[in-house]
Amino acid sequence: MSSVADRDLRISKLTKEFATFTAVKSLDLVVPQGSFFALLGPSGCGKTTTLRMVAGLDTPTSGSIHLGDLDVTYEKPYRRPVNTVFQNYALFPHLDIYENVAFGLRRRRSPEVARQVDEMLALVELTSQARKKPPQLSGGQQQRVALARALINRPEVLLLDEPLGALDLKLRRSMQLEIKRIQTEVGLTFVHVTHDQEEAMTMADTIAVMNAGVIEQMGSPTELYENPATTFVANFLGQSNLIAGKIIGREGDVVKVQMEGTVVSIPADRAHADHGDGWVGIRPEKVLIAPAGQPIDAPGNHMTGAYVTDVSFVGVSTQYLVRMPWGQELMAFEQNTGVRGIIPVGTAVDVSWRPEFAFLLDASQDVNAGIEEA
Amino acid sequence: MAVQAPEAAPPPRAPAVRPRRKLTGYWLILPGALWLGLFFVVPFYSLLATSLYDPNGSVLGGYDMTYHFANFVDAIKDYWEPLLRSLGYAGIATLICLVLGYLLAYAIAFKGGRWRTLLLVLVIAPFFTSFLLRTLSWKLILADDGFVVDALQSVHILGADDRLLATPVAVIAGLTYNFLPFMVLPLYASLEKIDGRLIEAAGDLYASPVRAFFKVTWPLSLPGVVAGTLLTFIPAAGDYVNAQLLGNPNTRMAGNVIQDLFTKTSDYAAAGALSVILMLIIVGMVMAYVRTAGTEDLV
Numbered sequence: 153m154s155s156v157a158d159r160d161l162r163i164s165k166l167t168k169e170f171a172t173f174t175a176v177k178s179l180d181l182v183v184p185q186g187s188f189f190a191l192l193g194p195s196g197c198g199k200t201t202t203l204r205m206v207a208g209l210d211t212p213t214s215g216s217i218h219l220g221d222l223d224v225t226y227e228k229p230y231r232r233p234v235n236t237v238f239q240n241y242a243l244f245p246h247l248d249i250y251e252n253v254a255f256g257l258r259r260r261r262s263p264e265v266a267r268q269v270d271e272m273l274a275l276v277e278l279t280s281q282a283r284k285k286p287p288q289l290s291g292g293q294q295q296r297v298a299l300a301r302a303l304i305n306r307p308e309v310l311l312l313d314e315p316l317g318a319l320d321l322k323l324r325r326s327m328q329l330e331i332k333r334i335q336t337e338v339g340l341t342f343v344h345v346t347h348d349q350e351e352a353m354t355m356a357d358t359i360a361v362m363n364a365g366v367i368e369q370m371g372s373p374t375e376l377y378e379n380p381a382t383t384f385v386a387n388f389l390g391q392s393n394l395i396a397g398k399i400i401g402r403e404g405d406v407v408k409v410q411m412e413g414t415v416v417s418i419p420a421d422r423a424h425a426d427h428g429d430g431w432v433g434i435r436p437e438k439v440l441i442a443p444a445g446q447p448i449d450a451p452g453n454h455m456t457g458a459y460v461t462d463v464s465f466v467g468v469s470t471q472y473l474v475r476m477p478w479g480q481e482l483m484a485f486e487q488n489t490g491v492r493g494i495i496p497v498g499t500a501v502d503v504s505w506r507p508e509f510a511f512l513l514d515a516s517q518d519v520n521a522g523i524e525e526a
Numbered sequence: 527m528a529v530q531a532p533e534a535a536p537p538p539r540a541p542a543v544r545p546r547r548k549l550t551g552y553w554l555i556l557p558g559a560l561w562l563g564l565f566f567v568v569p570f571y572s573l574l575a576t577s578l579y580d581p582n583g584s585v586l587g588g589y590d591m592t593y594h595f596a597n598f599v600d601a602i603k604d605y606w607e608p609l610l611r612s613l614g615y616a617g618i619a620t621l622i623c624l625v626l627g628y629l630l631a632y633a634i635a636f637k638g639g640r641w642r643t644l645l646l647v648l649v650i651a652p653f654f655t656s657f658l659l660r661t662l663s664w665k666l667i668l669a670d671d672g673f674v675v676d677a678l679q680s681v682h683i684l685g686a687d688d689r690l691l692a693t694p695v696a697v698i699a700g701l702t703y704n705f706l707p708f709m710v711l712p713l714y715a716s717l718e719k720i721d722g723r724l725i726e727a728a729g730d731l732y733a734s735p736v737r738a739f740f741k742v743t744w745p746l747s748l749p750g751v752v753a754g755t756l757l758t759f760i761p762a763a764g765d766y767v768n769a770q771l772l773g774n775p776n777t778r779m780a781g782n783v784i785q786d787l788f789t790k791t792s793d794y795a796a797a798g799a800l801s802v803i804l805m806l807i808i809v810g811m812v813m814a815y816v817r818t819a820g821t822e823d824l825v
Contacts, residue, residue, distance in 0.1 A: 209726050229729040230738075242727040246745045255741075256731035301731065 159185040159220045161206070161309050161341060166215035168201050175201040177365040178215065183309070183343055183358075188335050190344045190356035194388070194522070198365040199345045200239075203311050206343065207236045219308050230259070235302035236311040240318060241294050243286035249273070249297050250282040256305040272304040275334065292323045299331065303338065312344040316351060328354045349389045353377065361385050363522065377435075381424045383513055386433050388522035393439065393482045394431040396515065402426060407512055412478040416453050422511040429515035436483035438509040441474055441501045450504040458482075459500045470494055474503060577798030585792045597799035605783050605800055612780040612804065613811075615694065616763035619701035620709075623758045624751065626702070627709035631750070634710075635717040649710050661700055661771050668696050668772065692774040700768035708757040716750030717743070752819045756812060763808055780804045 161183040168176040176198040183189045191199040204210040206217055208229030216225045224232045235256065243252050253272055257265045273279045276296040286294055295315060302310055315331070316324045332355050335342050346352050352359050353373040360370040361384070369381045376389055386392035397411035407423040409416050411432050418432065442448045444456065461481060462473035465488075472484045472495065482503065495501065576589075577597055583589035602609070634645045652660055667674055668690040678684040690696050720743060728738035766781030773779075780800060787797035 207730055209730070228734075229726075230732045230734050234730075236727070236730045238723055238727055238730075240723065242721065242723040244724060244727070244742060246742075255728070255733075259732040259737060259741075305731070 159308055159341075161185075161343065162218040163202070163206070164216050164218075166202065166205060166217065167213045168198070168205060168210060169213045174365055176205070176212075179365075179367060181360060181367065181370075183341060185308075185341055186339050188332065188342045188344065188355060188357045190346060190352035190359045191362055192346055192349060192352040192359050192389070193362035194347055197362045199347075199362045200313060202362075203236075203313055203343065203345045206309065207234055207311055208232050209236075233305075233308040234311060235305050235307040236313060237298045237302050237315045239313045239315070241286075241298040243294060243297055243301070245286055248283050248285055249278060249289070252286065252297055253300045253304055255301060260305075268304055272300045275303075275337075276300045291319050292327060295319060295327060296330075299334070303334070303340070306338075307340065309341045309343055312342060314346055315344070316346075316348075324351070331355060353389075359389075361388060363388075378509075379422050379511055380433065381513070382521070383431060383433075383517040383519055384522035386511070386513065386522070387520070391436055391483060392433045393436060394433050394513070394519050395480065395482075397430050397432045397512075399425060399427055399430045399512070406507070409512060412476070412480075414453060414455055416510060417507045418510045418512045419508055422508075425512055425514040431513040431515055431517070431519060433511045433513055434482075434505050434509060436471070437469075437485040437487075438505050439474075439482055439484035440504050441472060441484050441486070441495065443495060444500040444502055446502070448502060448504045450506045452507050453504050453510075455503045457500075458503050460495055460497050463494060463497055465494065474501060476503070573798050573801055575798075576794050577802045579795040579798070581793070581795045583795065585794075589794060594795065597795050598803060601796055601799040601803055604796070605780065608778045608780045608783045609800075609804065609807070611777065612763050613807070615698055615701060615769075615777075615779060616759050616765075619698050619705065619762050620755050620759040622698070622702045623706050623709040624755060627706055627713050627754060628747075628751075630706075631710050631713035631717050635714055635720075636722075646711075646714065649707050649714075652707065657704065658767065658771075661704065661767050664696070664700050664703065664772055665691060668699070691772065692777075694773070694777050696772040697769050697777050697779075700772045701762045701765060704765075704768065705758040705762050708761070709754040712753035712757060713747065713750040716747045716753075720746050748819060752816065756815075760808055760812070764804065 161181075163179055163181040163183075166176055166179040166181075167174065179198075179202060181202075191202060193199045201210060205212050208224070208227060208231075212225060216223060218224065219233065224234070244255065247255070250269055250273070254265050254269045257268060262268070269282075270279070273282055276299060278293060278296055278300065281289060281293060286297065289297065295318075298315065312331070316327050319327060328351055331342075335355075344352070344356060356373065358370065359373055359376055361368045361376065363384050369376060369385045371379075376385060380386040380389065380392070383392075383394060386394065395411055397409040397416070400408040400410055400415070402408075402420060402423075403417075405420045406417040407420055407426060409418060409430060409432055416432060423430075440448050440450050441458070441460075448454070455476065457477040458474045460472055461475045464471040467488070469485050469487050472486065473481045474484055475481050484503070575591065578591065578593050578595065579589040579597075580592040580594055581597060581600070630649070634642055634649075638645050666672060669675070670689050670691060675684060675690055678690075679686060679688070684690070690699075724742050724746070725738050728742045729735070733741055763779075764781050766779060766785050769777050769779040769782050770785075784797050784800050784804075787793045787800065
């Protein structure tokens, strides 16, 4: 492993204290070489500070940052093989696009500047704009210049600080795919900081969810989404129904939980608590409903006595709010496959889900963590 | 825009003009035009006329308009030395102002923090006292028994009999002091506008702090440099107070000569000619300078 992964970005026990608060608390992180890594979290969670420390723009209070065997913790920014795509691009307004892109090469007296700049401008499809000044370009074009300006230096790690934040939704979607394509093409390590969970899931191989200076959970987008380990991750990454329950105990490879009169089974590898109280979590699209008495295609966890309190039709899906007998409202998202019409408000329904989709969280955590930030 | 048949496609025509509308613009520039007319065009015309009077006239006998263009040639012949001195002193003072002013403006803009406003007020504070008084007080500062001369003599930069007062050094020091704020303020204005992230970006792109300064900060501050050097050089080149109070007969600048010609010898024609020449030289230099500095190309 070590021979292959000798240019990994390794962050250990990284801490950054400011006068009044601690932005990053003893952060440990390994970003494998060539991967697309996202640091996801609400504003103020320390993700940008982490990025700035990797770039050398902020000095850590303690801890270390390594690129392979190279210790860059206190290296000057202009001496580390790391480049940044800044949040508002920070393009040099007095230089044209060509010179902006060539900036890093010229500082390093790199040979063949012209060929490299031409190639890079072709990659981001801006060849025809080379002699324009940044303010003459659209937001999406400026974004691509910022990307090209950083990429052309072939850094060990490319840092992207909310690079799409200033773009409108449609442009953002296409730029996400564009950046992902370029990353695959050039094969460099990308570390992407964002507060947009959809953006992180679309682009990254691995996501680290950050909250209050620490990493809550790290994994592939599917792992994080399907098996969140904390209430913060469950709420920040998509939405979750969290239902209070009493953990009965482990039986084989499931954990049994007494939940409002029903005993539900949760796969042991999805149970992040094993005794006392717990939150039973289930994603809204995994919650199946049907008018009372009609069959539901989900064995086990069958609950009756619920009724629909709200229906939102959003095109691809219909989002229901269902009031359970114990008073809690659950979200249930149903694809509009056309198999069944929309269930009207007030209809009595049965509710169920496949046990393998549920997850179990420690009840000591705030059930609303991460909701308002998402 | 009036609706027109598409096949006609003439260049877009201004809509039927309502005369009142059209006049509004002229009414709006009227105060400015009057001001310029009254305080620039008329005096300038008068000065130009004076410069072409018969040089043999006098205040008592009156001056005849003889379109005596030789006045200009005579003025250059007689006074080329003070003219060159004006440009030289003003140029040196402007350069010193640029260096000092840039350091000061840079420090205030980037390191000033919460003291910025106070520091700017301190830059402007000397204006609360009269220009003459401030220049007079430099006489005391640079006096032969003053602390500056004492200090310089004690470290043997100045010899025991050397002096500062009544030397070109004193005149240039006075000019530098008096016009420094005119350099600092425009420099501060353009430095303060520079986005700190651009300098971070330069560092991120392998520029050391020194190179980041010359590749990013300096070019972005050029509008301030151009404005500041003009605001310093132009009045400094026409100044006569500093040379009169801090200089000697051999440091006379064009302004001193003009003043003497007008007030002492009453040689209005020569004074006018010299004034016009000084003005033309400055305008010419400014135009050449602005053209090479090319501010329109900058943001």
